[in-house]
Amino acid sequence: MTARQEPAAPAAAIAAAGAGQRRHGSFSLAARDRRFGYGLVAPAVIVLLAITAFPLVYNVWNSFHHVDYLFPAALGSFAGVHNYSEMFTGGQFLPSLYRTLGFTAVSVAVEFAIGLALALALNRRFHGRPLVRAAILIPWAVPTVVSGLLWKSMFDPQNGFVNYILQSLHLPLAHTTWLGQTWTAWAAILVADAWRNTPFIALLLLAGLQVIPRDVYEAAKIDGAGVLRTFVRITLPILKPAIMVALIFRTLSSFLIFDVIYAMTNGGPGDSTQVLAYLNWFAMFNESNYGLGAAISVALMVISLIIAAIYVAAFRTEQVV
Amino acid sequence: MAAVSTALPRSRSARRRRHTRKAAGWSGFYVMVAVFVLVSLFPFYWILITAFKTQPEINAGTTGLWPAHFTWSSFSFVLTQGTFARSLLNSVLVAGVTTILTVIIASLAGYGLARTQIRGKQVIMGFLLVAGFFPVIAMVGPIFVTYRSIGLLNNLVGLVIVYFIYSLPLATWFLTGFFGQIPRELEEAAIVDGATRLQALRRVIVPVAVPGIFTVAILGFIFCWNDFLLALMFLTGPNKYTAPLAIMNLGQSQYQTYYDRIDAMVVIVTLPIALIVLFAQRRIISGLTAGSFR
Numbered sequence: 001m002t003a004r005q006e007p008a009a010p011a012a013a014i015a016a017a018g019a020g021q022r023r024h025g026s027f028s029l030a031a032r033d034r035r036f037g038y039g040l041v042a043p044a045v046i047v048l049l050a051i052t053a054f055p056l057v058y059n060v061w062n063s064f065h066h067v068d069y070l071f072p073a074a075l076g077s078f079a080g081v082h083n084y085s086e087m088f089t090g091g092q093f094l095p096s097l098y099r100t101l102g103f104t105a106v107s108v109a110v111e112f113a114i115g116l117a118l119a120l121a122l123n124r125r126f127h128g129r130p131l132v133r134a135a136i137l138i139p140w141a142v143p144t145v146v147s148g149l150l151w152k153s154m155f156d157p158q159n160g161f162v163n164y165i166l167q168s169l170h171l172p173l174a175h176t177t178w179l180g181q182t183w184t185a186w187a188a189i190l191v192a193d194a195w196r197n198t199p200f201i202a203l204l205l206l207a208g209l210q211v212i213p214r215d216v217y218e219a220a221k222i223d224g225a226g227v228l229r230t231f232v233r234i235t236l237p238i239l240k241p242a243i244m245v246a247l248i249f250r251t252l253s254s255f256l257i258f259d260v261i262y263a264m265t266n267g268g269p270g271d272s273t274q275v276l277a278y279l280n281w282f283a284m285f286n287e288s289n290y291g292l293g294a295a296i297s298v299a300l301m302v303i304s305l306i307i308a309a310i311y312v313a314a315f316r317t318e319q320v321v
Numbered sequence: 322m323a324a325v326s327t328a329l330p331r332s333r334s335a336r337r338r339r340h341t342r343k344a345a346g347w348s349g350f351y352v353m354v355a356v357f358v359l360v361s362l363f364p365f366y367w368i369l370i371t372a373f374k375t376q377p378e379i380n381a382g383t384t385g386l387w388p389a390h391f392t393w394s395s396f397s398f399v400l401t402q403g404t405f406a407r408s409l410l411n412s413v414l415v416a417g418v419t420t421i422l423t424v425i426i427a428s429l430a431g432y433g434l435a436r437t438q439i440r441g442k443q444v445i446m447g448f449l450l451v452a453g454f455f456p457v458i459a460m461v462g463p464i465f466v467t468y469r470s471i472g473l474l475n476n477l478v479g480l481v482i483v484y485f486i487y488s489l490p491l492a493t494w495f496l497t498g499f500f501g502q503i504p505r506e507l508e509e510a511a512i513v514d515g516a517t518r519l520q521a522l523r524r525v526i527v528p529v530a531v532p533g534i535f536t537v538a539i540l541g542f543i544f545c546w547n548d549f550l551l552a553l554m555f556l557t558g559p560n561k562y563t564a565p566l567a568i569m570n571l572g573q574s575q576y577q578t579y580y581d582r583i584d585a586m587v588v589i590v591t592l593p594i595a596l597i598v599l600f601a602q603r604r605i606i607s608g609l610t611a612g613s614f615r
Contacts, residue, residue, distance in 0.1 A: 030438060036518055037437025044430030044493050045445060047486050052452045058463035067466060121354055126347075134602050135358045138365070141594045141605070143547035143565045146587050149572075150364050153371060158382040159580055161367050195360070200609070207610035256456050259549045263569065277458045285554065290462050297459040304456055 056301070062294035069288040083295035092271065092279055093296065097303075100275040103186065104254045111194050111250060115201030122202065123209045136199040144196060148263025151192035155179060182272040185265050189273060192260050197253070201246045208242025209235070244315045251307055256300070276300055365591070372396065372584040379580055395581035396589070399571070404559045405586055408567035412590075415477055415563060416545035419484040423492050423541045424534055426485075431496030432522055436508075446497070453491035460487070461554045468555060475557045483555065484545045492537045495608060499533030500526070536608040539601050543594060564590045 063083050066074040087093045122133060139147065154161045155178040166174035178184045212235065220230045236243075258277040261267060267274035267282070274282075280300060284293035371379065372395055374388045399405045434442055464483060465474070473479035503526060511521040527534070549565045556562055562570065568590065572583035598605060 033437050033518075034439055037433045037439035040429040040433030040437065041439060041445065043426050044489060045448075047426070047489050048445075048448055048452050050486055052448065052455060055455070055460045055463040058466070059459060062462065062466065117353075118357055121350065121357070124350070126350070126354075130602065132354055132358055133606070134599050136361045137598050137602060137605065138595050139361050141543055141547075141598045142591050143549060143594075145549040145565045145569060146547075146590060149568065149583055149587060150368055153580055153584060154364055154367055156580065159371065159379055161363075195364070199361070203606055204610055207606070252454060252456075256458060258458065262549070262553075277456075280458050281461075281550070281554075284462055284465065290466055293462045297456075297462055300456055301459050304454075308454075 059294045059297045059301070062291055063298050065291055067290035067294065068292070069290070079291060083291045086292055087295045087299070090292075092274070093276075093299075095271070096274050096276050096279045099273070100255060100257075100277075103189070103257065103275065104251060107190055107193050107197075107254050108247065108251050110190065111198045111201055112247065114194065115198045115246070116205055118198065118202035119205035119209055122206050133203075136202065139196050140199040140203075142196070144259035145263045147192050147196040148260040151188060151195065152179065152264045155188045155191075179265050180269055182269065185269065185273050189260055189264055192264060193254070193257065196260075197250060201250060204246040204249075205239060205242050208239045212238050240315065244311060248308055248311045251311070252304055255304065255307060365595075368584045368587050368591075371580050372588050374581055376579070376581055395579075395585040399582050399585050399589070403571055404562065405564070405567050405571060405589075407560060408562045408564045409589070411477060411561060412546055412564040415480050415484065416542050419481050419488065419545045420538050420541045422481070422485050423488050424538050427489055427492035427496050427537060428527065428530070428534060430493045432500050432526065434493070434497040435500035436505075446494070449490045449494045449497075453494060457487065457550055461551065465554055474555060475561050476555075477561060479555055480552060480563070483551050484548065487551075488541045488544050492541060495537055496530070496533055499530060499536075503529050532604065535601070536604040539597060539604055540608045543597065543605075546590075546594065 064079055064081070066077050066079045066082070068074065118136065122129065142150075153159070155163075157163055157175070157177045160178075162178065163174050163176065166172070176184055178188045216234055217230060220234055225233070256277045257275055258281065261273055261275055261278050262281075265273045267278050276296065277300070280293055280296040283289050283296060370386070370388050373391045373393075375390050375392050375394070378389055433439060434445060460483075468474045468476075468479050473482075507525050507529065508518075508521040511525045512518070516524065547565065548563070549569070552563045552566045553569075556566060559567070559570070564586070568583060568586045572579050572586065
């Protein structure tokens with residue numbers, strides 16, 4: 001990242017070469033370089049503002065206005081905090097929030113633990129390692145909605161593999177209607193989510209592991225450090241940036257889980273697997289209430305920001321110690 | 322590899338003991354790796370055999386790990402009946418156009434950020450990250466309301482625009498880092514030889530940057546190909562559906578879920594992605610670990 005802080009060399013070289021000449025304000029080579037740069041960056045920056053500023057401002061605006069297409073008479077009129085109070089009194093928001101946070105905590109913990117084990121395994125040199133890497137990368141590359149459907153298929157009470165294997169091995173739960181009950185539905189969702197996303201964590205951590213030089217481990221071994229001590233004292237500290245990136249990415253995307261829920265349970269049975277993103281979508285798509293939807297979106301953005309801030313703060317203070 | 326050459330000579334028995342312990346460790350290790358691979362790939366096998374089963378066999382419930390009768394009928398059904406073939410074409414078009422747009426704009430911006438002395442670089446880079454992780458669902462409402470008023474709903478152009486603005490920030494972020502690593506001497510030489518900056522960019526830098534651009538293109542394509550939520554929000558007619566939306570909507574009637582049809586469609590949608598992963602594994606991982614995708 002140091003490259004960004006250095007002055008651009010070609011421009012600097014040109015500017016140095018022309019230093020003896022008189023500079024005519026914006027006709028100087030440095031200014032020409034800058035104009036060239038602005039020209040290149042401008043399209044992206046305009047798009048960038050469209051993606052961040054516009055939805056942000058428009059969401060906040062909509063959240064204080066009536067944007068309910070089922071009541072066109074009031075469309076666009078000022079609503080005060082009506083949408084926010086509806087969000088809280090509707091009885092759906094807080095339960096969904098708790099469910100989402102709970103799922104996020106459990107899924108991130110499970111996926112991180114397995115992902116770390118997988119990364120450590122893949123960090124060894126062995127025959128067929130590229131093939132193994134490709135094999136675990138494929139689940140990550142399939143559409144999320146496909147991973148949901150695929151596991152819905154696996155967990156199907158009649159045609160699914162899960163009940164088939166349980167029955168064949170004479171294990172309990174062989175007649176479970178997995179997606180028909182709250183906790184088994186969550187278990188199925190967790191499996192689908194972990195199946196797709198654990199490889200992501202594993203590959204991020206693997207990249208972090210591969211920058212650790214082998215002689216560091218050799219030295220630790222010579223000094224008599226055990227496996228656990230080596231892991232805690234050497235591997236984890238060096239891995240910390242990779243861990244932080246993996247955790248932030250996964251926590252935010254787990255918090256916003258939608259596709260898998262949509263494909264597997266539609267938020268059911270009842271509302272028991274309804275998460276915030278689903279509630280947000282439902283308010284907009286099914287109830288056509290874009291004011292309420294905006295209020296929920298604002299809440300989602302705020303919570304996402306808080307989550308990211310907590311991670312950054314946590315990892316920063318640890319680095320000081 | 323260095324470990325081998327620096328290993329100290331040891332007595333023969335000690336070496337043998339170490340060898341057996343190591344062999345036991347390795348076999349346990351291979352079992353673990355095999356379990357990971359099996360869990361990763363088995364669902365695909367299950368999908369594949371379900372897609373080849375006949376409808377009566379599926380209705381009868383699972384009896385084994387192998388279909389009693391192989392049939393192509395669900396594949397031919399989804400490809401010839403209904404709108405799934407059309408949806409595949411839509412997906413290819415939308416993902417292709419978006420990828421090309423993203424690559425061009427992100428390359429220009431990435432080069433500008435890495436190699437010119439524009440002001441506010443840090444601010445722009447910070448913005449890129451924030452924008453890249455902006456929750457999709459929070460973007461959907463405002464864009465829906467806007468599209469509704471300008472008539473871009475149920476329009477593939479509208480979808481391309483959304484995909485483009487969503488994949489651009491991280492693509493630019495990645496390419497900025499990538500351009501920053503290319504030796505400056507290359508373009509200086511071109512400029513000394515009389516090329517303009519834009520010519521130097523096109524003739525000298527871009528060819529060197531092909532691996533990075535390729536990475537961004539692959540990840541951008543996968544993102545568009547896989548998206549469900551945005552397509553769900555903005556597309557309403559079956560003629561405009563992209564493939565993931567088609568799978569969700571065409572595989573079930575009110576009364577029945579047609580697993581053979583769903584799974585045939587899943588196989589068709591997954592196949593190109595699996596091939597891309599196999600052939601471009603290295604590129605994907607490099608993009609992924611640089612944080613250009615989630």
